[in-house]
Amino acid sequence: MTTNKASKVSLTKLRQELDPYLRPVAGKLGEAESDHSKLLNEAGRLGAILNGVAGTDITTERELKTLIGKTIGISQGKDSGRVDREVLASFILTHTNCVLRERKQGVDRGRNLLIYCYDEGVYIDGTAVLSRILARILNYAGGNIWSMGLESAVIALIQRKARIVDYEEFDLNFYAFESSSLDLATLELVDHDPRQLTTIKSHADPRKEATxxxxxxxxxxxxxxxxxxxxxxxxxxxxxxxxxxxxxxxxxxxxxxxxxxxxxxxxxxxxxxxxxxxxxxxxxxxxxxxxxxxxxxxxxxxxxxxxxxxxxxxxxxxxxxxxxxxxxxxxxxxxxxxxxxxxxxxxxxxxxxxxxxxxxxxxxxxxxxxxxxxxxxxxxxxxxxxxxxxxxxxxxxxxxxxxxxxxxxxxxxxxxxxxxxxxxxERGLPQSLRYLKDRIKVNVGSRLKKSDVYPDFVAWCAQNGENSATNQVFWVGAKKNWQTALHAMCQTSRVQGYDYLTDVDWRNEGAD
The missing domain is CATH 3.40.50 (Rossmann fold)
Structure with a gap:
């Protein structure tokens, strides 16, 4: 069995690890700091939880460790050091906000354990946090009793018993900021709350001030x-x-x-x-x-x-x-x-x-x-x-x-x-269509020599920084887009051996 060699855990480190995640259950366990003993006060949120089950004043750290052990399921006496995994998992579920985020279609990677961090106001990866919490609290209360197997078993129990929340319910109704959350229904800033189901956070702190x-x-x-x-x-x-x-x-x-x-x-x-x-x-x-x-x-x-x-x-x-x-x-x-x-x-x-x-x-x-x-x-x-x-x-x-x-x-x-x-x-439109709209207009009675149009098209392309299509490709496109560009039919006539486009003229100065 793999155990943790770092068996010495200070009360200060224990408090630092647990405080962001633990909360007493209001109405069931005492949480008023005035009711704590000095030692329970030093234990922070864990002390507030223990205050309701202490019964007598806790004056020594040995008494505190024993009390924590009883509360989280560490056996005393001849079975000293054995851990009731059900009790420990129940303690975690009672005094933290752990949820199992799961996708409806049941994809394995879409299922993960989250824990609410009260200091940050958002849910974060629960497995990593619980690994640290379990190692700290077990080794503080029971000595060198943490093991990888025990940790895995307790976390597996928590995963099976935690409330399941669909993935798409998260980050839907609130946007977390540094010291408040934006209620997206009312657009009012409110206090952080685990019921908001947020995992994303901005470290901006919206305040009414000049910019x-x-x-x-x-x-x-x-x-x-x-x-x-x-x-x-x-x-x-x-x-x-x-x-x-x-x-x-x-x-x-x-x-x-x-x-x-x-x-x-x-x-x-x-x-x-x-x-x-x-x-x-x-x-x-x-x-x-x-x-x-x-x-x-x-x-x-x-x-x-x-x-x-x-x-x-x-x-x-x-x-x-x-x-x-x-x-x-x-x-x-x-x-x-x-x-x-x-x-x-x-x-x-x-x-x-x-x-x-x-x-x-x-x-x-x-x-x-x-x-x-x-x-x-x-x-x-x-x-x-x-x-x-x-x-x-x-x-x-x-x-x-x-x-x-x-x-x-x-x-x-x-x-x-x-x-x-x-x-x-307009630049996304076919090249011939843009050219027709830019260079040619309907003018009944006027005409343009067809052979003058393609050279003008080439010059127009160069002026606009574009490569010009070949003469054949241009005319295929021009005939296709003529109606769209000019709202008229493309009509031609032949005069003295030359082909002309009839009833059209140059929109601005160009080839004659």
Whole structure:
């Protein structure tokens, strides 16, 4: 039998290990510190529990160890050192909040024991914590009696008897912060409570206080005219949406600038508000990979600040954005089917090709960063100044979430945002369609020599930084998209050996 050689455990270390997890049962066991003996007071939460069963004053540490032993099932007398596993497991279940988190489909890896940490206000891995608690309390009360076999048996009992909670009930109704939780039903800050079933936490501490550095960052990044103020209001709304476990807005965000425009600074603020450990930086195109969704499990937001301009994985992003159930491949484990309540924000220097689906255009929000801050314009202390205001920013983000909900999750977009989105989406249209809309217009009675059109198309492509299709490919596309672009039929005529496009003209100056 493997035993623990470190048999000496101080009362101070025992208290440090147990206090964050143990709580007396109100109404059954005494917990008023005034009723404790000095030694029970030194034992902290364990002392508060023992106070109700002590009967007489505890004056020596030997008496305390004996009392703990009786309470947790360590035999005395001739059977000294034997442990009643049922009693010990019952003690743990009575005085901690342990739950077995389980997925409905019964995937083994989706079943794990959690324990509530009162100091942090969230549930954490229970097996690791209970391993430490059992080793400490057994060796303190009974000497060198802990063993791996005993620990495993007690934890197995706890797992069988603990309350079972479905995986998807966690992190649904509350968002834990440093010293309070956000009730997502009322958007009020309330005390931490094990009934909130939270595992994710931000170390921000929302408080009503000024955020001058962040306000100045928004003003200088997006200007302070009417359009800029609308853009700033949008940023606040998006910040608030990060804290919502709902996907009602059905939106994802692209941040775009040529570089040094403030994208990374904004993403850092968002990470600080929602909690960096609750985010992933998974790259956009990686989402469609075999294990691309695995990093999103247990996260609240995806902030990718180095996304490439490769093809956009439309179906995956749409599924996440709308809160649809997705199948996730996990390395060395069975597949998992679940909802990913993850908000998606991607930063680009060069945008990926736009998808042409209605769903993509409807769900996309695009935030352009119009300025570049280099050398004398760059604030080297900006990041530190912004992070220092996290608490105030978090408070204002909650207020913005209230407004967003009141609007029916409708994001207010500025004209510059709308223009940038329109331009981007049009770039996703077929090249010939965009050319026709940009260069040719209907003009009854006019005509264009057909042989002049393709050279003009090539020049238009070069001006827009695009490679031009071949003459044959262009005309196949042009005839296909003519009706869509010009709302008229493509008509031709032949005059003196030349082919002409009739009833059309150049939209602006070009070939004659």
């Amino acid at each position: 001058p550095s962040f306000d100045e960052f928004l003003r200088t990044t997006f200007d302070d005219d009417q359009d800029g103020k609308v853009t700033q209001a949008f940023v606040w709304s998006w910040l608030g949406y990060q804290l919502d476990r709902s996907t009602s807005a059905e939106a994802f965000l692209f941040l775009v600038s040529s570089g040094a425009g403030g994208k990374s600074s904004l993403l850092n603020v968002m990470r600080s508000v929602v909690g960096a450990s609750n985010t992933t930086g998974q790259k956009l195109q990686a989402l469609s990979g075999e294990f691309g969704l695995q990093p999103l499990l247990g996260k609240t937001a995806l902030y990718s600040d180095e996304s490439s301009s490769d093809v956009f994985p439309v179906e995956v992003v749409n599924a996440i954005t709308t809160g649809s159930r997705v199948t996730i491949n996990i390395k060395n484990h069975a597949q998992l089917e679940t909802k990913l309540r993850v908000k998606l924000t991607f930063a680009f220097n060069q945008l990926p090709p736009a998808a042409t689906t209605i769903g993509f255009s409807r769900r996309l929000l695009l935030l352009p960063f119009p300025h570049v801050f280099l050398k004398q314009n760059a604030n080297k202390n900006l990041s530190k100044s912004l992070i220092a205001e996290t608490n105030g920013i978090a408070f204002k983000a909650i207020e913005s979430l209230r407004k967003l909900r009141a609007s029916g999750y409708h994001f207010l977009e500025s004209e510059s945002m709308k223009d940038a989105k329109t331009e981007y989406l």
